[in-house]
Amino acid sequence: MAEIMTLAEAVSSLVRDGDSVSMEGFTHLIPHAAGHEIIRQGRRDLTITRMTPDMIYDQLIGMGCARKMVFSWGGNPGVGSLHRFRDAVEKGWPLKLEVEEHSHAALANAYEAGAAGLPMAVFRGYLGTSYPDVNPNIKSVTCPFTGEKLAAVPSIRPDVAIIHAQRADRRGNVHLHGIVGVQKEAVMAAKRAIVTVEEIVDEFDAGPNDVILPRFIVDAVCEVPYGAHPSFAHGFYKRDNAFYKKWDGIARERESFTNWMQEYVLDQADWSGTWNKLTEAGYV
Numbered sequence: 001m002a003e004i005m006t007l008a009e010a011v012s013s014l015v016r017d018g019d020s021v022s023m024e025g026f027t028h029l030i031p032h033a034a035g036h037e038i039i040r041q042g043r044r045d046l047t048i049t050r051m052t053p054d055m056i057y058d059q060l061i062g063m064g065c066a067r068k069m070v071f072s073w074g075g076n077p078g079v080g081s082l083h084r085f086r087d088a089v090e091k092g093w094p095l096k097l098e099v100e101e102h103s104h105a106a107l108a109n110a111y112e113a114g115a116a117g118l119p120m121a122v123f124r125g126y127l128g129t130s131y132p133d134v135n136p137n138i139k140s141v142t143c144p145f146t147g148e149k150l151a152a153v154p155s156i157r158p159d160v161a162i163i164h165a166q167r168a169d170r171r172g173n174v175h176l177h178g179i180v181g182v183q184k185e186a187v188m189a190a191k192r193a194i195v196t197v198e199e200i201v202d203e204f205d206a207g208p209n210d211v212i213l214p215r216f217i218v219d220a221v222c223e224v225p226y227g228a229h230p231s232f233a234h235g236f237y238k239r240d241n242a243f244y245k246k247w248d249g250i251a252r253e254r255e256s257f258t259n260w261m262q263e264y265v266l267d268q269a270d271w272s273g274t275w276n277k278l279t280e281a282g283y284v
Helices: 007-014 032-040 055-062 083-091 104-115 183-189 241-252 254-266 271-280
Strands: 020-023 046-050 066-071 098-101 120-123 139-142 149-154 160-169 174-176 192-201 211-213 220-223
Touching (some): 007 032, 007 192, 007 220, 032 055, 032 192, 032 254, 104 149, 183 211, 241 254, 254 271
Parallel strands (some): 066 098, 160 192
Antiparallel strands (some): 174 211
16 A cells, blocks of 8 residues: 655665666656656666656766666657767766667557556557667567467566656545556556655545546655656646756756756755755746
8 A cells, every 4th residue: 555755765665776667757747856866866777668758867867877768759858859868878978878769659558568467568560660670679479360460569567667646645546637648557567656746635536537546556655746847747837848948958968967966966855955956046
């Protein structure tokens, strides 16, 4: 059953060196605060999976937390490249990063398969593409009923899934709504799950098509206001487009990146310190 604890406690007890970690959220509810805590606690040798790795994975890679990334698109949305990601792949700084690239359809199906406890996902896709030439984890199978050739990829069953949501109740049930990606599937596929939320309430009213994660599939719930910034949390705050643009300049050079991470992440005790520092500096 879910326990309500601080984010530092959750990462300390549930995220271990060498783990496979999925931090999901589709343009919305991206768990930036949790990523900062992983960096602050110095986790290493992680395999990080995300359908659309953006700024927070750029930071994890640049701070030497990751040895491999499984993904289906990587970039600073609406801005350009992830400079720390590129530096790790092209020049091995700070560590050489192994990459496993898929299509969105493949990863979405792989999470679904993981949530169902299946060893692989089977779907229509990849025909006529060069993906199988560069990714040995893309195979094909023949349907025993129709003879159709189908794509197959391993299911995603991470050691830890981390997501952000709008709220949880005091028993640990989680409520999220708005744009959702594969957060539900990632949590259900994972061995352990951390959910940061904007607020913890006595009870919540779920509307049509809202997602409810019951407390028995979540390990830790952490109240972290603004924990998705600079992405947005529907009903709480908008996407900070200006911050994404600023990140391009910050991350472009190694020195400016490391100086920023030291000042705004490593020198802060927790996310609230980072948030206050960002506010004081005019980033927010």
